[in-house]
Amino acid sequence: MTEREVVIGHRLGIHARAAARLVQLSSQYQSTIVLFRSDSANLIEADARSILSILLLAAGFGSKVSVRAEGVDESQAVETICEYLAG
Amino acid sequence: MREERIIRGVVASVGTAIGKAVRTFDPLFVSFNFKLRQDQVRKEIDRFRSSVEKSREQLKRMQSELKRKSGPESSFLIDAHLLVLQDRLFVDRIIEKIETDWINSEWAIQQVSDDLFQAYDRLNDDYLRERRGDLDDIVRRLLHNLQSKPLPSFKKLPYDAILVGKLVPPSTLFELRSQRIVGLATETGSPLSHTAIMARSLEIPAIVGAPELAEVASGDLLIVDGDRGVVIWSPSDETVATYKNRDRDGKKLKKKPGVSMSAPSVTEDSVQISLGANINFSEEVRSASAHGCEFIGLYRTEFDFFREGKQSDEESLVADYSVVLKTAKGAPVTFRTIDVGIDQKSWDGVNMNLGVRGLRFCLENTDIFKKQLRSLYRASVHGPTRILLPFVSSVDDLDAAHLVIDEVRHELRARRQRYDPHVPIGVMIETPAAAQTCDLMASRVDFFCLGTNDLIQYYLVVDRSDQSVVHLYNPFHPAILRCLQQVYTLLRPTGKPVTVCGEMAADPPSAAVLLGLGFTSLSVSLAAYSRIQRMIRSVSVSQLKALVDEILKMQKPKEVEEKVRATVYRT
Numbered sequence: 001m002t003e004r005e006v007v008i009g010h011r012l013g014i015h016a017r018a019a020a021r022l023v024q025l026s027s028q029y030q031s032t033i034v035l036f037r038s039d040s041a042n043l044i045e046a047d048a049r050s051i052l053s054i055l056l057l058a059a060g061f062g063s064k065v066s067v068r069a070e071g072v073d074e075s076q077a078v079e080t081i082c083e084y085l086a087g
Numbered sequence: 088m089r090e091e092r093i094i095r096g097v098v099a100s101v102g103t104a105i106g107k108a109v110r111t112f113d114p115l116f117v118s119f120n121f122k123l124r125q126d127q128v129r130k131e132i133d134r135f136r137s138s139v140e141k142s143r144e145q146l147k148r149m150q151s152e153l154k155r156k157s158g159p160e161s162s163f164l165i166d167a168h169l170l171v172l173q174d175r176l177f178v179d180r181i182i183e184k185i186e187t188d189w190i191n192s193e194w195a196i197q198q199v200s201d202d203l204f205q206a207y208d209r210l211n212d213d214y215l216r217e218r219r220g221d222l223d224d225i226v227r228r229l230l231h232n233l234q235s236k237p238l239p240s241f242k243k244l245p246y247d248a249i250l251v252g253k254l255v256p257p258s259t260l261f262e263l264r265s266q267r268i269v270g271l272a273t274e275t276g277s278p279l280s281h282t283a284i285m286a287r288s289l290e291i292p293a294i295v296g297a298p299e300l301a302e303v304a305s306g307d308l309l310i311v312d313g314d315r316g317v318v319i320w321s322p323s324d325e326t327v328a329t330y331k332n333r334d335r336d337g338k339k340l341k342k343k344p345g346v347s348m349s350a351p352s353v354t355e356d357s358v359q360i361s362l363g364a365n366i367n368f369s370e371e372v373r374s375a376s377a378h379g380c381e382f383i384g385l386y387r388t389e390f391d392f393f394r395e396g397k398q399s400d401e402e403s404l405v406a407d408y409s410v411v412l413k414t415a416k417g418a419p420v421t422f423r424t425i426d427v428g429i430d431q432k433s434w435d436g437v438n439m440n441l442g443v444r445g446l447r448f449c450l451e452n453t454d455i456f457k458k459q460l461r462s463l464y465r466a467s468v469h470g471p472t473r474i475l476l477p478f479v480s481s482v483d484d485l486d487a488a489h490l491v492i493d494e495v496r497h498e499l500r501a502r503r504q505r506y507d508p509h510v511p512i513g514v515m516i517e518t519p520a521a522a523q524t525c526d527l528m529a530s531r532v533d534f535f536c537l538g539t540n541d542l543i544q545y546y547l548v549v550d551r552s553d554q555s556v557v558h559l560y561n562p563f564h565p566a567i568l569r570c571l572q573q574v575y576t577l578l579r580p581t582g583k584p585v586t587v588c589g590e591m592a593a594d595p596p597s598a599a600v601l602l603g604l605g606f607t608s609l610s611v612s613l614a615a616y617s618r619i620q621r622m623i624r625s626v627s628v629s630q631l632k633a634l635v636d637e638i639l640k641m642q643k644p645k646e647v648e649e650k651v652r653a654t655v656y657r658t
Contacts, residue, residue, distance in 0.1 A: 019170075
């Protein structure tokens with residue numbers, strides 16, 4: 001399992017376009033990937049392949065999100081996704 | 088439990104109904120929620136999947152078109168939609184619902200999306216909250232695509248349903264008439280819309296123009312009270328009990344048509360009034376016969392003609408019309424040729440009332456017109472048939488129509504098909520032009536009908552489907568009284584019979600005014616038949632003539648209305 005925290009660098013937060021891109025990125029990996037807000041009491045885990053759950057994270061600009069992956073390509077997945085989210 | 092709440096609206100059809108709300112999702116289609124049998128679950132999931140597939144294809148096409156037109160920039164919005172269609176949180180949960188709860192796709196979609204909508208609404212982010220719009224869009228697309236697939240074999244809703252929606256199109260009400268629809272309640276619309284007319288003829292209590300209905304959800308218990316003009320939302324047990332008792336009394340009355348129905352309608356001072364029925368579908372004719380109707384004064388043919396959105400072919404039209412004539416058992420039936428354009432505004436936002444309507448449409452689409460005329464003539468051997476032309480505005484219109492009618496008769500002779508060569512042809516007086524010039528048309532026709540709904544609309548310049556002006560629609564306006572008096576005076580010397588068949592004839596006070604003006608033939612919906620008959624028997628025409636003299640001198644619609652109501656209801 002690999003996990004890393006990232007600060008959202010997109011001006012609008014994880015909005016529709018960013019969420020769509022995130023789903024597309026996550027779909028390239030075999031690992032299961034989840035996101036959760038590490039800066040709030042909202043402990044809902046979002047499936048990185050579900051656009052609806054990502055949007056429901058409501059991760060705005062500057063909010064902290066943890067990316068956790070489990071599987072053969074977990075470290076690569078976490079790296080790519082964090083890089084994208086950091087903007 | 089929610090508290091009982093009273094929602095005010097406008098009466099479109101009388102009577103009361105208790106049932107559960109079934110929300111219509113869109114003015115163009117309705118989706119039902121119902122339980123499946125276990126053996127139907129597999130098929131239902133396939134049905135859902137194919138709707139997802141179809142939606143995906145549509146979005147892909149849209150996306151490539153967008154890319155071509157405006158580059159890749161704007162197509163990401165479609166990406167989001169496409170991703171929702173493969174989102175486990177959405178698709179898998181819907182399938183799971185169908186599987187575990189044995190419910191149809193529409194219901195499952197509604198449940199899952201309702202949960203998601205609530206989650207979105209809780210978000211503290213305006214931008215993201217707006218994303219519910221995307222989900223909404225997807226839901227509508229899915230539901231729409233589900234509609235194009237035939238529904239599983241459900242003939243009836245699992246409970247007494249009250250259709251609730253922003254606006255329910257007449258065709259929807261028509262298509263659902265075999266369902267257990269006990270009531271109708273819409274946020275917009277007016278009592279003069281075709282939907283309202285249809286509700287009345289199907290004897291379904293209906294309330295329209297009640298915007299507060301927007302909050303009512305599918306499954307909520309409702310009472311539609313078409314006598315008080317209200318919808319009761321989440322009624323208490325006590326209220327339900329009161330209404331149930333009343334309902335029983337009402338049914339008792341209905342079941343006892345008695346001798347009075349078929350006896351002739353004669354006023355107290357022995358003036359014989361002909362009372363006919365307005366009919367929308369062939370199924371109603373039997374009921375009209377049972378009521379003892381003397382004639383069918385108006386048979387609206389649009390609904391048969393455009394069955395399920397498709398035009399019927401000549402053979403099935405001949406069959407339909409023949410059944411109508413046979414069922415009428417010798418009572419004359421006045422078929423109004425197709426009047427498309429009515430209430431079209433509610434379909435696509437374009438006001439068709441001043442455009443290609445009625446006869447204008449028929450003259451521009453002579454193939455359709457001829458097909459209907461051929462069918463009517465061929466059916467005419469089965470009983471006394473009359474043909475009524477709607478929306479005539481000049482003698483030229485009539486001449487053009489006669490040319491087509493002659494052609495049709497010629498064709499039938501050439502085809503050696505039997506028809507009644509003496510079918511009377513009539514004109515519907517419903518435009519101000521026709522009202523002013525009906526005497527000039529008299530030599531070209533055999534009879535007249537007076538369509539007061541449109542006449543009032545055009546005279547008072549009030550769009551009857553526009554909520555903001557519908558209160559100005561008033562049959563007691565002095566302009567209308569003068570117009571009707573003029574029509575009567577112009578037609579009297581011609582000796583051509585005239586029947587009043589608008590809503591004005593169906594409401595006792597305004598119908599009494601018609602009698603006072605001299606009209607002796609009315610045609611009303613079945614729901615209004617017995618009350619108008621009662622009114623006729625309780626009045627004296629000589630007194631009504633005096634009343635008319637008096638109200639013709641009045642200045643304000645309100646004054647006229649109060650005077651008439653006081654006089655008619657005093658008896």
